[in-house]
Amino acid sequence: MAYIQFLGAAGTVTGSKHLINTSENSFGKDGLQILVDCGLFQGQKEWRERNWRDTPVPAKEIDAVILTHAHLDHCGWIPRLVKEGFRGPIYATPPTIDLCGIILPDSGHLQEEDAAYYNKTKKSKHTPALPLYTSQEALRSLQCFKPANVGETVALSSALSFRFVNAAHILGSCMAEISLTVGGQPRRLLFTGDIGRVRDDRVAPGKVVHSGPTEGETADIVVMESTYGNRLHPKEDPLPELAALITATAKRGGSVVVPAFAIERTQKFIFILKHLMESGQIPRIPVFGDSPMAIKAVEIFLKHDEEYSDDTRSMIKRYGSPIDWPGFTFASTAEESKKINAVLTPSIIISSSGMVTGGRILHHLAQRLPDPKNLVLFIGFQAPGTRGFTIKSKAPEVKIFGELVPIRAQIAALEQFSDHADPPELLQWLRTFRNRPEMTYLVHGEPDASSQLRDLMKKELGWNVDVAKYLEKVEVR
Numbered sequence: 394m395a396y397i398q399f400l401g402a403a404g405t406v407t408g409s410k411h412l413i414n415t416s417e418n419s420f421g422k423d424g425l426q427i428l429v430d431c432g433l434f435q436g437q438k439e440w441r442e443r444n445w446r447d448t449p450v451p452a453k454e455i456d457a458v459i460l461t462h463a464h465l466d467h468c469g470w471i472p473r474l475v476k477e478g479f480r481g482p483i484y485a486t487p488p489t490i491d492l493c494g495i496i497l498p499d500s501g502h503l504q505e506e507d508a509a510y511y512n513k514t515k516k517s518k519h520t521p522a523l524p525l526y527t528s529q530e531a532l533r534s535l536q537c538f539k540p541a542n543v544g545e546t547v548a549l550s551s552a553l554s555f556r557f558v559n560a561a562h563i564l565g566s567c568m569a570e571i572s573l574t575v576g577g578q579p580r581r582l583l584f585t586g587d588i589g590r591v592r593d594d595r596v597a598p599g600k601v602v603h604s605g606p607t608e609g610e611t612a613d614i615v616v617m618e619s620t621y622g623n624r625l626h627p628k629e630d631p632l633p634e635l636a637a638l639i640t641a642t643a644k645r646g647g648s649v650v651v652p653a654f655a656i657e658r659t660q661k662f663i664f665i666l667k668h669l670m671e672s673g674q675i676p677r678i679p680v681f682g683d684s685p686m687a688i689k690a691v692e693i694f695l696k697h698d699e700e701y702s703d704d705t706r707s708m709i710k711r712y713g714s715p716i717d718w719p720g721f722t723f724a725s726t727a728e729e730s731k732k733i734n735a736v737l738t739p740s741i742i743i744s745s746s747g748m749v750t751g752g753r754i755l756h757h758l759a760q761r762l763p764d765p766k767n768l769v770l771f772i773g774f775q776a777p778g779t780r781g782f783t784i785k786s787k788a789p790e791v792k793i794f795g796e797l798v799p800i801r802a803q804i805a806a807l808e809q810f811s812d813h814a815d816p817p818e819l820l821q822w823l824r825t826f827r828n829r830p831e832m833t834y835l836v837h838g839e840p841d842a843s844s845q846l847r848d849l850m851k852k853e854l855g856w857n858v859d860v861a862k863y864l865e866k867v868e869v870r
């Protein structure tokens with residue numbers, strides 16, 4: 394029986410991992426076993442512990458990975474998969490491969506730091522605490538990557554091929570269209586990965602990459618994300634509110650701390666800050682992009698200009714590379730990062746991780762959260778169970794480095810910067826399909842978000858939709 398099994402991002406937004414098994418009988422291995430995405434679980438402990446479990450089929454029996462994009466919740470388990478014995482190719486677009494080249498070793502480095510911290514403080518029940526994988530192991534896993542361009546058909550066997558199409562989510566992001574033969578019949582599966590905003594720059598401000606996923610798809614089975622299944626993006630321009638928040642904070646002598654994914658969200662945000670400064674809407678205060686990957690990430694963006702939105706293209710034409718902008722500093726080393734702590738005049742600090750689960754943002758928040766002069770500004774999704782979720786929900790305190798840090802700084806959130814389509818945008822895209830898929834499985838959503846989107850799609854489109862369950866197997870007939 395050919396089947397899809399949901400190994401992650403079912404009932405949660407992290408750990409994306411979907412296994413396709415093309416075996417036509419249930420005995421032995423006569424078909425292909427392919428993983429679409431291989432992401433890390435983040436957030437609540439219940440989910441994170443799944444990072445330590447093996448895949449239901451041995452890693453060495455998995456033939457290939459097809460990777461939709463370079464966010465950790467889609468690619469962050471790859472080094473572990475390789476550590477467990479996987480030796481096949483990992484197909485991704487060239488920008489995704491470049492981005493994974495900095496994200497995965499950084500993730501390994503963070504795992505090593507966490508393990509070292511737990512061993513020092515003896516705060517883990519495991520002795521010694523071990524990293525899920527090391528920076529070296531992450532580097533080794535990069536050797537498995539193979540480029541596949543958007544639109545290029547890659548045959549994995551005589552019975553299965555795939556093609557990437559644009560998802561318009563982040564640089565290099567794609568959906569995977571998989572064509573296979575089951576019982577002599579051709580079948581088409583579409584794995585959306587994360588879906589970007591619709592083809593309209595006014596409702597998706599400041600997008601670095603072009604907006605609008607590829608339209609006119611056909612599929613028999615769709616496996617689709619549902620992160621924003623129960624929420625609408627505000628449609629008003631966020632820039633006046635952003636300018637007012639930054640200006641007020643600077644006036645009272647405070648700093649703005651922005652937790653942001655190091656990739657895409659940080660680049661998008663610095664372009665917006667540049668625009669606000671040049672147009673006189675915010676004061677010219679120092680901006681720090683604090684991430685070990687900061688400069689490399691900017692360089693990768695500048696290299697892959699084929700994906701830019703018109704706005705980004707004209708900004709770069711007008712202002713040049715962000716690396717050369719006066720007043721903008723990108724801290725790559727730990728020393729450069731520490732220097733930011735000594736800046737006590739107004740500044741803007743953008744650092745990762747975006748959901749405050751680790752990384753240098755922890756130091757900035759530990760230092761600046763207790764002071765009411767400062768502003769902590771969220772510009773991205775915060776999954777339940779993460780520190781970002783705790784801070785955003787205005788809890789009185791948050792645990793950082795084992796200490797309770799009082800939350801006295803102003804907390805604000807702007808939802809417009811999302812790189813995920815909301816329900817009206819998803820419907821707009823789904824209405825461009827050339828056929829009605831036999832079945833759609835919703836993944837990558839909190840339970841409420843997925844079930845509300847399921848109900849909406851049934852009502853508005855009349856499609857068969859189910860919410861995928863963790864480890865559930867669904868037959869491909």
Ligand SMILES: [Zn+2]
Nearest residue numbers: 462464562587
């Ligand atoms: Zn993503």
